[in-house]
Amino acid sequence: MSTRTPLMAGNWKMNLDWKQGLALVEELGEALANVDLSDVEVAVLPPFVDLRTVQTAIDAGKLPIALGAQDVSAHESGAYTGEISGAMLTALNCTYAAVGHSERRQYHGEDEAITNAKVKAALEAGLTPILCVGEPLEERKAGKHVEYTLAQLEGGLEGLSAEQAAKVVVAYEPVWAIGTGEVATPEDAQEVCHEIRELLRVQHGDQVADAVRVLYGGSVKSANVADIMAKDDVDGALVGGASLKAEEFAKIAGFRAA
Numbered sequence: 674m675s676t677r678t679p680l681m682a683g684n685w686k687m688n689l690d691w692k693q694g695l696a697l698v699e700e701l702g703e704a705l706a707n708v709d710l711s712d713v714e715v716a717v718l719p720p721f722v723d724l725r726t727v728q729t730a731i732d733a734g735k736l737p738i739a740l741g742a743q744d745v746s747a748h749e750s751g752a753y754t755g756e757i758s759g760a761m762l763t764a765l766n767c768t769y770a771a772v773g774h775s776e777r778r779q780y781h782g783e784d785e786a787i788t789n790a791k792v793k794a795a796l797e798a799g800l801t802p803i804l805c806v807g808e809p810l811e812e813r814k815a816g817k818h819v820e821y822t823l824a825q826l827e828g829g830l831e832g833l834s835a836e837q838a839a840k841v842v843v844a845y846e847p848v849w850a851i852g853t854g855e856v857a858t859p860e861d862a863q864e865v866c867h868e869i870r871e872l873l874r875v876q877h878g879d880q881v882a883d884a885v886r887v888l889y890g891g892s893v894k895s896a897n898v899a900d901i902m903a904k905d906d907v908d909g910a911l912v913g914g915a916s917l918k919a920e921e922f923a924k925i926a927g928f929r930a931a
């Protein structure tokens with residue numbers, strides 16, 4: 674039996690202004706009141722401009738929701754127009770920062786080097802990076818999905834000590850399954866999540882490999898989450914579209930009841 678606490682993280686992407694974000698987190702708090710959260714952690718990753726409001730609502734309502742950002746700067750502070758530092762996020766009680774999401778890689782040209790620098794910056798600031806990896810459709814069709822994903826993982830974790838690697842959350846998100854409604858099968862998810870853990874085992878040993886949470890992401894909904902979560906190496910989900918509906922996301926958090 675794994676001792677890893679599953680994490681259900683809702684990536685709101687570029688949706689919901691602060692008022693809408695406030696409404697959603699309050700609704701989510703209510704919906705979660707009916708969910709057994711004794712062995713699952715719930716987090717939301719709102720847009721930067723929503724964070725302060727959402728944080729205040731979580732604090733005021735003592736909601737069982739952790740907070741995270743969708744990205745973090747690789748730099749500590751200074752002349753980096755438009756960037757948000759890890760320290761700014763920890764000052765907002767953020768626990769998590771997603772790093773290397775495929776949309777950052779695709780639309781903002783973020784490569785392994787920048788992703789690795791962001792992972793390190795997040796750790797330095799005391800945040801838990803959620804390092805996103807996963808192959809595009811062509812790589813999957815060519816049977817190169819494991820190789821491709823592990824190369825991203827190695828790049829993202831380069832230079833980390835075992836102690837640092839143990840703090841990272843990895844999210845396996847096959848690009849072809851993101852926002853497409855095309856969910857990977859539980860077996861597909863397990864295959865790659867397992868390989869991710871085995872690479873961690875080779876690089877950093879059993880303790881790290883057994884501690885790191887590996888999430889699956891890509892069209893997760895309440896209707897498919899339980900089957901995916903039944904797999905040994907899947908420790909949670911990074912949820913996009915379905916995290917924008919409070920009831921639906923609460924059902925995902927309550928996957929055991931499904």
Ligand code: PGA
Pocket residue numbers: 684846850851852853854890891892893911912913914915
């Ligand atoms: P989706 O997005 O659940 O809408 O497919 C997942 C993600 O990109 O994190």
